[in-house]
Amino acid sequence: GGVKDIPEIEDIVGFTGPKFFVRKEILCVLENLKEFLEVTLSRREPKEHFILMGSPGTGKSCILALVCFYLALVEAISVVWHRRVGGGSNDLPVTRLFDKGKYYEWYDVDCSVYKSLRLKCTADLPRCWFALDGLNQDQLNEKDVGNMYMLLATSGQFIFSGRVELSACY
Incomplete structure (x- = not known):
């Protein structure tokens, strides 16, 4: 296949490069994600969570962004996505x-817009997905969004409780 230039993604997320390189361990992650999506997309209200964990700079945010676009454009699912943009000390939560087919953006320091959309989408939209990018477990608790996601990309450690199915990729 050839390299695809997707200016719409670049305009919105700003971190895609001219080429995508897929490492062997990422193939395992993508296979697990594919299985997760097959199961959860068939449900009206999915309860499961998919967490992408790893070192900074390993592509978690890029995978999350591509999944958000896929869900919105191919599956026609409303997607609410919270992440930090800008990088470094100038980054802003959005x-x-x-x-x-529309794209909206709000600056959202305390996740209040995210939580409001969670309530609105849960009540009014038949299918809506929620994604968080770059928050660790302490930040999830601090912003009171502990389990308000289907997809999460994080570099932090997590303490799991209850029934958990883990799939490590090396």
């Missing part, structure tokens, strides 16, 4: 909504 919540984005992809809904019916």
Whole structure:
């Protein structure tokens, strides 16, 4: 296949490069993600969570971004996505909504917009997915969004409780 230039993704997320390189361990992650999506997309209200964990700079945010675009554009699912943009000391927390071919963005320091959209989407939209990018477990608790996601990309450690199915990729 050839390299695809997707300017819409570059305009929104700003971190895609001219080429995508896929490492062997990422193939395992993508296979697990594919299985997760097959199961959860068939449910009206998925309860499961998929967490991408790893060292900074390993592509977790890029995978999360591509999944958000896939869900919004191919599966026609509304997607609410919270992440930090800008990098370094100038980064700003932003919540984005992809809904019916439209894209919305709000600066959202305390995740209040994200939580409001969670309530609104749960009540009014038949299918809505929630993604968090770059928050560790302490930040999830601090912002009171502990389990308010289906997809999470994080570099932090996690303490799991309850029934958990882990798939490590090396």
